[in-house]
Amino acid sequence: MIKKSLFLLLLVLTACQPSNNFKNPVSDVASLGLVPKPQEVQLKKGAFLFDADMPFVIDSGVDNRIDGFVKKEFPHHKIIKNKYSFKGKGIVLSLIKSDTLLQKEMYLLDISPNGVLISADTSQGLFYGLQTLRQLFPDVMDDTKQDTLPALHIFDRPQFGWRGAHLDVSRHFFGMDFIKKYVDLLAKHKMNTFHWHLVDDQAWRIEIKSYPKLTKIGSVRKETVVKKHFKPFVGDGKAYGGYYTQDEIREVVAYARERYVNIIPEIEMPGHSLAALAAYPQYSCTGGPFEVGTKWGVFKDIYCAGNDSTFVFLENILDEVMDLFPSKYIHIGGDEAPKTRWKACAKCQQRIKQEHLKDEKALQSYFIKRIEKYVNSKGRQIIGWDEILQGGLAPKATVMSWRGEKGGIAAAQQNHSVIMTPMKPCYFDHYQSKDKDKEPFAIGGYNPLRAVYNYNPIPKELPANKRGHVLGSQANVWTEYMASTEQVEYMAYPRICALSEVLWTGSSRDSYDDFIQRLKRHFHRLDAWKVHYRHLTKEDE
Numbered sequence: 275m276i277k278k279s280l281f282l283l284l285l286v287l288t289a290c291q292p293s294n295n296f297k298n299p300v301s302d303v304a305s306l307g308l309v310p311k312p313q314e315v316q317l318k319k320g321a322f323l324f325d326a327d328m329p330f331v332i333d334s335g336v337d338n339r340i341d342g343f344v345k346k347e348f349p350h351h352k353i354i355k356n357k358y359s360f361k362g363k364g365i366v367l368s369l370i371k372s373d374t375l376l377q378k379e380m381y382l383l384d385i386s387p388n389g390v391l392i393s394a395d396t397s398q399g400l401f402y403g404l405q406t407l408r409q410l411f412p413d414v415m416d417d418t419k420q421d422t423l424p425a426l427h428i429f430d431r432p433q434f435g436w437r438g439a440h441l442d443v444s445r446h447f448f449g450m451d452f453i454k455k456y457v458d459l460l461a462k463h464k465m466n467t468f469h470w471h472l473v474d475d476q477a478w479r480i481e482i483k484s485y486p487k488l489t490k491i492g493s494v495r496k497e498t499v500v501k502k503h504f505k506p507f508v509g510d511g512k513a514y515g516g517y518y519t520q521d522e523i524r525e526v527v528a529y530a531r532e533r534y535v536n537i538i539p540e541i542e543m544p545g546h547s548l549a550a551l552a553a554y555p556q557y558s559c560t561g562g563p564f565e566v567g568t569k570w571g572v573f574k575d576i577y578c579a580g581n582d583s584t585f586v587f588l589e590n591i592l593d594e595v596m597d598l599f600p601s602k603y604i605h606i607g608g609d610e611a612p613k614t615r616w617k618a619c620a621k622c623q624q625r626i627k628q629e630h631l632k633d634e635k636a637l638q639s640y641f642i643k644r645i646e647k648y649v650n651s652k653g654r655q656i657i658g659w660d661e662i663l664q665g666g667l668a669p670k671a672t673v674m675s676w677r678g679e680k681g682g683i684a685a686a687q688q689n690h691s692v693i694m695t696p697m698k699p700c701y702f703d704h705y706q707s708k709d710k711d712k713e714p715f716a717i718g719g720y721n722p723l724r725a726v727y728n729y730n731p732i733p734k735e736l737p738a739n740k741r742g743h744v745l746g747s748q749a750n751v752w753t754e755y756m757a758s759t760e761q762v763e764y765m766a767y768p769r770i771c772a773l774s775e776v777l778w779t780g781s782s783r784d785s786y787d788d789f790i791q792r793l794k795r796h797f798h799r800l801d802a803w804k805v806h807y808r809h810l811t812k813e814d815e
C-alpha cells in the first residue's frame with residue numbers, strides 16, 4: 275500500500291508537466307504481445323514520444339547491471355545518475371524502499387505522455403521492468419530513431435521464485451556463444467535459473483584442474499550411436515568431444531549474473547558417471563577399464579560407495595565447482611543409479627555392514643547424505659533428482675521431481691523444497707506434435723505447447739500448508755537427439771515462452787488462446803533474436 279501511494283505521488287508530479295497529444299497506438303493489451311504476460315496491464319490515454327536524446331535516469335542505489343542493460347539496448351542514450359537533479363522527460367528507473375516487504379522481483383511500469391517510470395524494490399525488479407519496456411519497442415531497435423510508446427500502467431511480479439531451464443551439454447556439446455544466447459533468452463523471458471547439466475556417461479565437460487584426465491579422456495567419445503540403433507549397435511564412427519575451460523565457465527557465470535540468471539551446475543553421482551570412470555576407473559567398484567559412453571541409456575558402472583577415496587575425489591571436484599559457481603544450490607544428480615555393481619562389490623557390502631544400512635538403496639542414501647554434509651560444510655545446499663528419496667532423504671536436500679510429481683509431493687510432505695519438472699510436460703526433448711513423422715527425430719513422448727501452457731507446478735493433492743515448498747519449475751532439455759543449436763532452439767521455443775508464463779504470470783494467466791495471440795506477436799521478437807523456434811501448426815491453435 276505504501277508503495278502504491280508513493281507511486282501515485284510520483285505520477286501526479288510527472289502529470290503536472292506539459293504533455294503531447296499523441297494517440298495511444300494500441301487499443302488492446304493483447305496486441306502488445308507481452309510474454310510472459312504481466313499481472314496487470316491498463317492502457318491509458320495518449321502516448322509517450324521517445325526521442326533520440328531522451329536520457330535514462332537511474333537511481334544512485336541501482337546495481338550497475340541495470341546501467342549495463344541500458345547501454346546495451348540503448349547505446350546512444352545518456353545515463354543520468356542523479357534523479358534529483360533531473361528535470362524534463364526521460365526514462366526514470368527508481369528504487370522505492372518501503373517498510374512493506376514486497377516481492378524482490380516485482381516492478382511497476384508507468385508510461386504517460388510525460389515520461390516513463392519504472393519503480394521497484396530491487397534492481398532485479400527494475401531489470402524485469404526494463405525487459406517489459408524493451409518488448410514495447412520495435413523488435414530490431416535503432417535507438418537513434420524516435421519511437422512512440424503506448425501510455426499504460428503495469429503492475430507485475432512473478433508467482434514462482436524458481437523459473438528455470440536446464441540444458442544437457444554432455445550428450446551434445448554447445449559452444450560458448452550458444453550457452454550465452456540460451457541464458458540471454460531465458461532472461462528475456464524473465465526466467466532466472468539455468469541448470470547446466472555438465473557431466474554424464476557420454477562426456478565430462480567441465481575442466482577440473484586437480485583431475486585433468488576428466489576432460490582429456492572423459493570429454494571425448496569415440497563415436498555416437500545412430501538414432502536408436504543400440505542393439506545391434508550402429509555408430510557413426512566419428513569421435514565427438516568438447517569441454518569448457520574454467521575461464522570459460524567464469525565468463526558464462528558473469529554473463530548470466532548480468533542478466534539475473536543463477537546457474538546451477540550439475541555433477542552427476544553416483545550414477546551417470548561412466549565418462550568420469552573412463553578417466554579414473556579406480557573410483558568404480560570393478561576397477562574398469564571403461565570407455566566413455568557411445569550410446570544413450572543407463573549404465574551399470576557407477577562410483578563405488580565403499581571406497582573412501584571416491585568421496586575424496588568427488589569432494590575435490592566439488593571444491594573446484596563451488597569455486598566457479600556462486601550458486602547456493604549445487605545439483606549432485608542422484609538419478610538412475612543401478613545397484614548391480616554395489617551388490618557384487620566387497621567394499622560396498624562392507625560399507626553396508628559397517629554403517630548398519632538395510633540395503634543398497636540405503637547405501638545410495640548414505641552416499642548422498644555424505645556428499646550433502648560436505649556441500650553444507652561449504653555453506654551450500656544440494657539438489658538431487660527424485661531418486662534421492664530412496665532409502666531416506668538427506669536432511670536439507672531440495673528434490674527435483676522428474677518421474678512425475680510423486681517424488682516432489684513426498685518431499686514437500688517432508689518439508690523439503692521441491693522443483694517440479696515432471697516428464698509430462700517439462701521434458702522438452704519430447705515431441706511437440708502427434709504427427710511424429712513430420713517432426714525431427716526425438717527421444718519420444720508428446721509434450722505439446724498447450725500442455726506446457728496449462729501446467730500447474732502446484733499439485734492438487736498437496737495440502738495448502740505444504741504448497742510453499744514448491745519453489746517452481748523448469749524445462750529439461752536433454753540432448754541425445756539434438757546435435758545442433760538449431761535443434762535445441764526448435765525443441766525449447768516456443769515451449770519456454772509458455773513455461774515462462776506458467777511461472778511468471780502463474781494462476782492469473784489468461785486462456786491458452788490469449789497466449790497464442792500474444793505469441794504470434796512475440797514470434798517477431800524471436801525472429802529478431804535469431805531463434806530457430808518451431809512454428810505453430812493447426813494442432814497448436
Ligand code: ACM
Nearest residue numbers: 609610659676752
Ligand atoms: C533424468 O531424466 N534422468 C533426470
Ligand code: ZN
Nearest residue numbers: 559578619622
Ligand atoms: Zn563398490
